[in-house]
Amino acid sequence: MSDVKPNAKVPDGQSRFLVTRQKPANEKGFVGYETVWEPWQKEAEYVTPKTP
Numbered sequence: 001m002s003d004v005k006p007n008a009k010v011p012d013g014q015s016r017f018l019v020t021r022q023k024p025a026n027e028k029g030f031v032g033y034e035t036v037w038e039p040w041q042k043e044a045e046y047v048t049p050k051t052p
Helices: none
Strands: 018-022 033-037
Touching: none
Parallel strands: none
Antiparallel strands: 018 033
């Protein structure tokens, strides 16, 4: 192989509910990606209903 260039840094991918980031390359040169999900639902506190 001639002149193998290192992988370029990819900018973070942003969507409505997730962010994708590039991980650093490992010893074999594999570059992975990390996905971070943001919650889109709110969790309400449970209230016990009144007895009849």
